[in-house]
Each structure stands twice: as C-alpha cells, then as structure tokens.
Amino acid sequence: MSSVYIKTYGCQMNERDSEQVAxxxxxxxxxxxxxxxxxxxxxxxxxxxxxxxxxxxxxxxGFLKKDRRAKPQLVLGYLGCMAQRLGGTLAEKTPHVDLIVGTQKFHRVADYVTEAIKRREELLRAQEEDEFKALALSARPPLVDVGIEEGSQNTIRDHLLxxxxxxxxxxxxxxxxMHCTFCIVPTTRGPERSRPINEIVQEAKQLVEHGVKEVTLLGQIVNLYGRHEMPKVDGKSPFVQLLEALHAVHGLERIRFTSPHPMGxxxxxxxxIGRLPKVMEHVHLPLQSGSDRxxxxxxxxxxxxxxxxxVHDLRSARPEIAIxxxxxxxxxxxxxxxxxxSRRLAEELQFDGAFIFRYSPRGNTPAATMENQLPEEIKEIRNKDLLDVVNTSASKKLEACVGxxxxxxxxxxxxNDPTRLAGRTRTNKIVIFEGGQRFHREIFEVRITRATSSTLYGDPAITIS
Ligand code: SF4
Known part of the structure; x- marks a missing residue:
C-alpha cells in the first residue's frame, strides 16, 4: 500500500487536522x-x-514537481485553509497538483487520495499505450472539494495513537x-460550530486509556465554545461546563486551551480557572493592540x-498564572x-511571552483595503522594538523560576538534544533535564537550575520508581 507524507503549515489546529487525516x-x-x-x-x-x-x-x-520526474507515480495535494480559500484556482499556479481539499472535508481525504492514485496510474498506463488518451487524461483538472459540510466539526475526533x-x-x-478586519479565518474555516460535550469527554477518556495525561482544547475562539448550540447552566457558559466535565475525567491530569478571545x-x-486545579496556569490571551482606536x-x-x-482578574484568581x-x-x-x-501596555502587563506580528494584508479582508497602509520599514522597526520589550519580560519570568x-x-x-528530556511546567514553560525512559509521560518536580531566554534547565527532584 502507498505511503503518505503530510507536511503541516500553521497553527495547532492544522497539526490536529493533519493527525486526523493521517x-x-x-x-x-x-x-x-x-x-x-x-x-x-x-x-x-x-x-x-x-x-x-x-x-x-x-x-x-513547485519544488515537488521536480520530484515527480524521478517518481512519476507521485501524487500531490493541497489540504486545509489555503485550499479552502483558493480552491481550483490553485491549479492555475501549480497545474501538476492532483487534489485540493478544504477545511470541512478532511474526513474525505483518504477517499480522494485513493481516487488520485488511480487517476495517476491510469495516466501513466496511457502514456505507454495511447498518446492521445494520455493527452486527454493529463488535461483533467485536479480533484477539488472545498464545499461546506454540516457537522464537519464532529469529524476531527480520532487520534493516531x-x-x-x-x-x-x-x-x-x-x-x-468574530470577523476581525485583518483575519481570513472566518472565510477559510466558516462559522462557529461546536462539538457536543459528551463526545469531547469520550475522546479525552480514550486518550487517557492510552496514557495521555494532558489535553489542549483547540478552537479559533475556544472560550466561546458551544454558545450557539448549548444554553448556560447555573450561570456557567458551555465552555465552563466542558472544563468541569473534563476535570472529572479520572486519569486526566492537565487541561489547557487555546486561543480564547478576551470578549468571551x-x-x-x-x-x-481559579477553582479547577487541573486547568493549567497559562492563558494565551490575544491583545492585538494597546490602542482603543x-x-x-x-x-x-x-x-x-x-x-x-x-489580566488583573486572572492574576488575582490564580496568582502564579502565566499570560x-x-x-x-x-x-x-x-x-x-x-x-x-501597545508598547506601554506590554511593559505594564509584563507578559510571559508574546507573538509579535507585522500586519500583512490578506485578500478579501476589510483591513486590506483600508487607507493608510504602513510601509514595511515602519512595521519592521516597531516589530523589533516590541519584541525587545516582550522578550525582556519573558526572560524575567524564566529567570524567576531559577531555584x-x-x-x-x-x-x-x-x-534540539535528543540525549536529554523535555517537558512543560504548569505555566507552559519548556524545561530540559537529564533522565531515562522511566521519566517519559510522568509528572514530577524538577528543580530549576538555570534559564536561557526561552528555556529552563533543571534536575528532577524526585526519583520515579
Ligand atoms: S477572533 Fe481570531 S479567528 Fe476569529 S476573526 Fe478574530 S483573529 Fe480571526
């Protein structure tokens, strides 16, 4: 049977989608x-x-086209957000592509791959036997499916394990x-659709049975989960109800989520967050700008x-929380x-880390056609300057962990160094330490001995038996 390589660009949701496809x-x-x-x-x-x-x-x-010269049976495809946005027009830029599958059709990819392999074999046979048929077959457009599918949010639920x-x-x-004016996501991922709580809990239980101790809940605006499908209960939003249901899963030790919207x-x-100890002390809270205008x-x-x-409320509820x-x-x-x-606010709030983005216009978004687009040099200067600010606060937070x-x-x-082990603190900081197989997938304490600008180093304080 054929073997498939999936190269994933972008965010954790894409990584998760790739795992489902695999x-x-x-x-x-x-x-x-x-x-x-x-x-x-x-x-x-x-x-x-x-x-x-x-x-x-x-x-x-474009590069992969060259690989096909040495391996004519090679099947090539686009999946995900860009496939959804550009659909069949991607074939104009890269006519050698065999399939283009959008974000609501990941569950159909395996069938399309089977179909694309058949089409490729048919073409290669025709190239040996019938020049005219081969010409006709090579002119076929790729398989394209970027349609909308009701319930597609429920299809990302299995793990490779x-x-x-x-x-x-x-x-x-x-x-x-939400339709932020700079963002293409509502176009590529469609409107909000949430999975039922019981199915998510079931998925978590299955993961725990396979030894998983921590789950990260993913959604474009994860804390607005379920707002169209489920009512509030006792004043609790569907997302809080979900956190509570997961918190009760025996053997699940840690719960994370990303990315929330400040509004929700x-x-x-x-x-x-203050009450449930399995919810980790880390919130990634996109600010986007420190100017109301x-x-x-x-x-x-x-x-x-x-x-x-x-930010103050979160720090009061959980003083050790990383933001x-x-x-x-x-x-x-x-x-x-x-x-x-923005700079002053970043200095004031002392983030544990930040992604700084230079604004980049995306087609079909309102901001792309706004007046007063800024020159790249200004974006570059502000990007570097703000990076210095957030890197300074991030380093301070890491330094404070030493000892x-x-x-x-x-x-x-x-x-970076497979002879050593890596793990994460409750506040999502990476820790590197020495240790053997017995540490794998365990939770234990590490004494932090030093910090670099992005990583902690330490010694396990407890021997795992
Ligand atoms: S909330 Fe996030 S995903 Fe939604 S439009 Fe804004 S930036 Fe994009």
Missing part, C-alpha cells in the same frame, strides 16, 4: 512516511493567515463569527481598560502614538 489514511491501509522522499503521496496542509505561509506552500508544491504521547490536542469547535472571558471562566478598527470588541482588568499574547504592529492607520500605547521546584510533565526527548 489516522484516516492508516485506517484505509496507507502508511505514514516520516520523510517526503519515502512517500508515494505528499499532502501539504496549508495555512492562510499570512501571505508568507501561502507563498511557502505554493513554492513547496501509534506513538505513546503524554499530551494531545482535542479540537472542540471549528470556525469563527467572563466571570464564570475566571472563577473556574486601533482595536475598534480591527473590530476587536473590547477596550484596553477591559483587557487590563481581565502570553499576540500583538499586531503596523495595522493600517497605526500612528506612532498608537504603537507606543524553584516546578511540576513538569515529561513529553519525551528534547527536539
């Missing part, structure tokens, strides 16, 4: 290749959030109704004062004063 392919008898050179089918699971991510995927597909992992993602919802962060959720232009329905209060964020610099019309407001005991879940060998 699992379906294995169920259909395919094997998953660990390197593209070994594969008979290469699928690029694409990202549309930034122009750069799309260019990378299209460039990669070949490799023993301590932590897994669970996709709890798809889509977004109400009292019940702050209180729940720019937040309004971004269609982010909160003010700087409300964001600041939310990370996303900030965009160079949004259309951002003045020096607007930028300095403390931190509870760590071991995830396996470190990516």
């Amino acid at each position: 699992r379906d392919l294995v169920a259909h008898g395919y094997t998953i290749a660990s390197h593209e050179k070994e594969a008979d089918v290469i699928l690029l699971n694409t990202c549309s959030v930034r122009e750069m991510a799309e260019s990378k995927a299209i460039g990669k597909m 070949v490799e023993k992992k301590s932590t897994e993602f669970i996709s709890i919802m798809q889509g977004c109704n 962060f109400r009292k019940d959720l702050v209180e729940c 720019i937040l309004k232009a971004m269609h982010r329905p909160y003010t700087v004062a409300a964001y600041r209060k939310l 990370t964020t996303d900030i965009i610099v160079g949004f259309p019309g951002e003045t020096e004063e607007d930028y300095l407001a 403390t005991l931190q509870e760590v879940l071991c995830e396996g060998p470190s990516r």
